[in-house]
Amino acid sequence: MRRYSLVKSCVLVCFFAPSVHAQDMDLGAEKVGSLAFGVGYNMDAGASVSGRFRHDRFLGYDQTLDFGFDVSEDEHSYDLLFQNNGIGNGNPKFAFVLSHVTGDRQSLMGIDTTETFFRPQAVFANPNSRLTVEAIFGHDEISNVAAAPAVLQAEQGARDLYGLGLDYSAKRAGWSYGISGEAITDGRDLSYGKLETTASYEIAFPQSETEVGVRLAAGMISMWEGQTTVNDRFLPSSGALRGFEAGGFGPADASVLDGAPVGATNYAVMSFYARRTGVIASMPELAIGGFVDLGSAWGFDDNGNAARAAIDDGANLRASIGLTVSREFGPARVELVLAHPFQHEDTDHLQEVQINFTSKF
Incomplete structure (x- = not known):
């Protein structure tokens, strides 16, 4: 009950507090960073907290520092990214990304994971599009697997990874879309390709202060040699399908109580949403909306292994419907x-x- 009281109290303070201070805020010049914070709740696992800090002019230069975390009663994960967004004034610019992710996933999966990557890049930027070509150098590890199901215990160990990546994003005719691909190998008995794509479209009706939109995302892994680990496969992020936890849907080992997520080699999600500001006359800053999310995560490369072949990796539909209530404060x-x-x-x-x-x- 205390967890629910925390959520309820935050809602009351955030949505029904006076707005006088927000009106006095100086928005200043172009924004250079963002701060995000989230609190989630479900009846079985209780509360979870996530946050992210991003600064796009770190130390006064054209470089990004991005730090995020997810913490629940039994699990936690942290990620840190440093990105130099371009050296020089030409086209392409030369950039790089250094990232590190560590996760305690004992509650759901019975494992700990770490991933560290360095990605030198050539960036070709135009007014409405951006193309990035990159080399990939990485090291990852799966450890502390004593409580994991058999398929994840077999993935224990460390790897050095190498590859090439390509990312393209653009905005045209009201659509924002992107596509990215990677070819990865460990230089021995593993090689695969990974492809992901996203698209979004939003229509605004200024007279009624209404917005209607759609978001789509999909990804696939194609195995060329060997088999993936959970660090390679797709684990849906929080918000991919609202109503589901991060990693909360997709192939799972049903032999473990409540099911242990193992990741998927394919996913596709779609979201339809609408929201309107000023529905309640006494609170004109309040925006109320609705959404329908649907999708699936499926596929698990078994490579002839009996334990992996026993995983239910079917493309089972997931769907949710819901309500959003939001308010801006400067x-x-x-x-x-x-x-x-x-x-x-x-x-x-x-x-x-x-x-x-x-x-x-």
Whole structure:
């Protein structure tokens, strides 16, 4: 009950507090960073907290520092990214990304994971598009697997990874879209290709202060040699399908109580949403909306292994419907998400309530 009281109190303070201070805020010049904070809740696992800090002019230069975390009662993960966004004034610019992710996934999967990558890049930028070509150098590890299901215990160990990547993003005719691909190998008995694509479109009706939009995302892994580990496969992020936890749907080992997520080699999700500001006359800053999310994560390369072949990796539909309530305070925005996952599997992990805070500075 205390967890629910925390969520309820935050909603009351964030959405019904006076707005006088927000009106006095000086938004200043172009924003160079953002701060995001989220609190989630479900009836089985209780509360979870996530946050992200990003600065795009770190130390006064054209470089990005990005730090994020996810913490629940039994698990936690952290990620850190440093990116130099371009050296010189020509086209292409030369950039690099250094990233590190560590995760305690004992509660759901019975493992710990780490991933470190260095990506030198050539960036070709135009007014409405951006193309990035990169080399990939990485090291990852899966450890502390004593409590994991057999398929994840077999993935224990460290690897050095190498590859090439390509990323293209553009905005045209109201659409924002992107496509990225990677070819990865460990130089021995592993090689695969990974492809992901995203697209979004939003229509605004200024007279009624209404917005309607759609978001789509999909990805696939094609195995050329060897077999993937959970660090390679797709684990849905928080918000990929509202109403589901991060990694909360997709192939799972049903022999473990409540099901242990193992990751997928394919996914596809779609979201339809609408929101309107000023529905309640006494609170004109409040925006109320609705959404329908649907999708699936499926596929698990078994490579002839009996334990891996036993995983249910079917493309089972997941879907949720819900309500969003949001309010802006100058450069900050608070959003409450109430989701009802009306189509899910017994091994899925649900998250019915989410509170998000974002701010740009």
